[in-house]
Amino acid sequence: MTPTRKRRLIVVSLVLAAVAVAAALIVVTLGQNTNYLFSPSEVAAGHVPAGATFRLGGVVLEKSMHRAGDSLKVDFVVTDRFKEMPVEYTGILPDLFREGQSIIATGKLDGSRFVATQVLAKHDETYMPREVRDAIEKAKAAETKPASGSAAQ
Secondary structure: OOHHHHHHHHHHHHHHHHHHHHHHHHHHHHHHOOOOEEOHHHHHOOOOOOOOOEEEEEEEOOOOOEEOOOOOEEEEEEEOOOOEEEEEEEOOOOOOOOOOOEEEEEEEEEOOEEEEEEEEEOOOOOOOOHHHHHHHHHHHHHHHOOOOOOOOO
């Protein structure tokens, strides 16, 4: 092998190694920044990794919202109409936030309570986020599944 070919082989190998390292770093970084959406039924079933930041999607339960008089703290309950999850949020809620409307909240579990760092409300009367709709349908399917081991007559 000539010295020129040897140099080219070394340069190409270094470039390929650098691209592989960059791709690996991108994949790891994107994996760490992923927030999964869960319904209250999935949270109650224990599908959420401990200590993980995730998104909670569902509908704000009617007559469940309570505002603190001296701060921006708001407590409300999110439901998928099968299970309920109490939520605590400190901050200004979106203008479209109201009881009976779909929301997606980002945060972490603190015991049996979800502490939200961000709350997003749906933008009109007919829209429901696809993830929320899918989570509600999945919870409905799991709720209506017949119990295993029951004998049919």
